[in-house]
Amino acid sequence: MLRSASLAAMTAPVIDLVFPPRCPLCGDPLARQGGLCVACWGKLAIPGEPACTLCQRPLGEDHGDEEHLVCAPCLASPPKHAGITAATLYNDAARDLVLAFKHGRRVGLAGLLAQLIVPRLPDLEGPWLVVPVPLHRWRLWRRGFNQSALLAARIARARGQALAVDALVRVRQTPSLGGLNRRARAMALSGAIVASPRWASRLKGANVLLVDDVMTSGATTDACLRALRKAGVGQVRIACFARVLDEALDAAGRSGPVPDGTAAGA
Template sequence: MLARMAEIVYPPACPACARALAEPLGLCAACWRELTFLERPWCARLGIPFPVEMGEGVLSAEAIANPPPYDRARAAVAYEGAARVLVHKLKYGDRMDLAAVLARMMLRAGREILADADLLVPVPLHRGRLWRRRFNQAAALSAALSRASGVPADPLLLRRVKPTRTQVGLTRPQRASNLSGSLLVPKPLRPRVAGRRVVLVDDVLTTGATADACARALRRAGAARIDVLAFARVVPEA
């Protein structure tokens, strides 16, 4: 009854452009067409799409030149157009309801890595930034993914123990330097990670510096496998 009353007062609308919708938790046709879903063929390690079929298990030049400290990364869509708007509204617009919308797309993209995963771990925020933003978008996504997949989420396992500059506008080396020593799994919590297959959850993959730093912290804590699942990723130009 309460849900129905809410729909009358606040009719369903596209979260990206605010056009009216017949059903909640969806996108309008125009915004849906703006999404570039990332599909095979792709780099087996980074999930970056290839323009043509390259064969099973082929790695991209980036994965060969700079092997990441995690096993696989997957993202649902390219970080552009409506996807960028959705991420911005979730992250800065207090639209926590969008987590369920984005998680549905992530579930499809991450099917293979979620199939035998033991644990979902969101990329953490430092407590100062969390206080200012009021919630962690990666934790909201991991909670929604947990409900949809049945894989448990642990939002307090990985900690950001020192504040860092925003990563926006930094080069890859600058991002890595900015994050150095900022992430860890506290010693008392390491048994929760040891020998487990962990999926690191975030909203966007850009240079991969944050995912790299988180993966190294999880590896030091004894994780057996580390995969990364994001809603969107920056796709290098061909």
């Protein structure tokens, strides 16, 4: 790790000379690679507190500083996961970063997006498996990479946890989920994601951090959760870069478009 850091420090001036650091959103010059300019940092909407510890839905200030806050919807219908961590709320700036990363093939943005996720994650006690939301093999072949897997690899390295890049497999190609309602998304994903037999022994009883780039309706993560539960895992937490949560975005005073084709698997 130290050797890698030293090599990066030595090569940084050369990289900056050949590829001058610029903000990936607006193109303004930066002091160093891997960040945003001050103005674009301000365009990101960060989930606020207090919020539900399970779904990240914002709660009123009257909840005070209590721990383990749970909103009414989660109390009425408890989710099958142990909590969601999103680095940002899905707005224009988050959308532009995701589009540049996924469809613009700017894979170097994986480091920036993962760096925004990691500090917001709770302590992961004991060993965990970091599992990305899978892409179907044909979509992976066309795109050349799985954006969720790139994020998962960075998160696993930062947290010192094991990466299980192919623990979940998308066995059936699904249509783009953009524009579909929650029910249609769930139907499109039914039976499409399964646990890999190669990971059967490792998954049984394991704690899993499921990583996605954008969490929209939750249909994709629900399909992953079903496959993981069938494999006998312990608890599952979900981590993503951007989360579509209208009430939280309204609370932050920022507007943003509903994703169309930017959700995982799209």
